[in-house]
Amino acid sequence: MRHPVYTTFGVLLVLLVVAAEVRGWTPMRPNEVKNVPRSIRDNPGAYRPHYRSFGVGHYMGGK
């Protein structure tokens, strides 16, 4: 077999893509929190996300 290292590298990448599809991996990394209380339903406005890095720096411009 020619280029065994490259072929192995390629096959591993393909397997990784297949695994990503099977497991539903995506590049997005949301903040995951466990045990959020059910009371969020009763008072959604009181819920505070566990990180606040978003919500700032919106695009304000136009051309």
Place this chain on the structure above:
Amino acid sequence: MSAPAVASLSCSQCGAAIELRTLDQAQSVVCASCGSILDARDPNLHLIQAFEARQKFTPQIPLGTRGTLKGEKWEVVGFQVRRATIDGTSYDWEEYLLFNPYKGFRYLTQYDGHWNDVQVVKAAPKELTSGRQPLVILHGETFKHFQSSNAETVFALGEFPWQIRVGDRAVTRDFVAPPRMLSEEQTPDETTWSLGTYLPAAQIWEGFALPGNPPRPRGVYANQPSHYRPMVGSLAKRYLLLAAIVIAIGALRFVSASRAVVYTSPVSFFRPGQAPESLAFVTPTFTVKGRTANLEVATEAQLDNGWAFFEYALVNEATGATYEFGRDLSYYSGRDSDGNWTEGSKRDRAVLPSVPAGPYFLRVQPQAEVTAPFLEYRIIVRHDVPIATPYLICLALLALPPIFVAFRAWGMESARWKESDYASGSGSDDSDGSDSDSDSDSDDD
């Protein structure tokens, strides 16, 4: 090779002993002691030329060394240093004359640590002129013109089957098809063609049992074979095969993805400018079924010269596990001297990874800054959607090794032809065949 017959003579100039290894084939012999060039056919070793070399050179393979080259035994009988002066710069190379009483003569040439095994060819190659770069064809192989120069003998030692003189000049033309080089030498009396094949120095050191290690080659030689060039095509083919597999898997995925809509919000409105907390709400519970897969939260907002921000929390009602994320949307449009323009989008798509089946609801907190009093928006949640990113990343990563090898191959060809008569126009890159570089980092696959 059995011990060859050697004739012992004395230098007619200094009286030092001279050994003739090629016997009646020698036409001239250089006295190792005084450097005089003597007529080997004359029993009295008549002087052809007194020592004239301005420099003394020491051969890397001592005269009289016997060794094996390509399975045949050879003895080093002659050594000369030749010089070409190009644009005021002198380039010296060494030529070793090898002799086997049954095989005749052949040469080893050395320049900057690059070695060639050279044999005179009897048939003149067919010459073609293609564009500005002449070509020659020998035994069906095409050689590209590399360089023309004037070569001068500046030092000689040993014996030669011609009457050598320091100061001998010849017009040379080199043609390359790595790992071979075809060279023409023209003197007023004759034209000679010789075919050289690039040899790794280690092979010579091993064949002639030379001590130590050979000097490391410098730069890229005209006919030096490249590890990289032959790999480019085969790696490209392997890339295409792997890319086809990736694309096939991607196509299968795009066809088979369920894209199940698990929640669609009604068309909703909110009044921007209110406290964001007061606008927060939760959706009804929706059920995600099937295997763990990604989950797309698509947001559409009827923006016009404004922005909106949606703070989301996807909550698993059964376990309390929550995915928090925020999405920005902005859409601006207008007209200027270039005409109409738009920026941004009214739609956004967030694809959450690995969301297991279960009952979920979304907590949504919108905010916006728009010109209209209300912002209309809509949220759609889909389970198991295809995304192109992993495939594109995979294709890009797969392309890196072939690109690297192609870059190295190009770099080597570029370095090779930089030393040629065609240095300024890089049109000569594509010598067929293969080459390898001196600082060759071996097998990158």
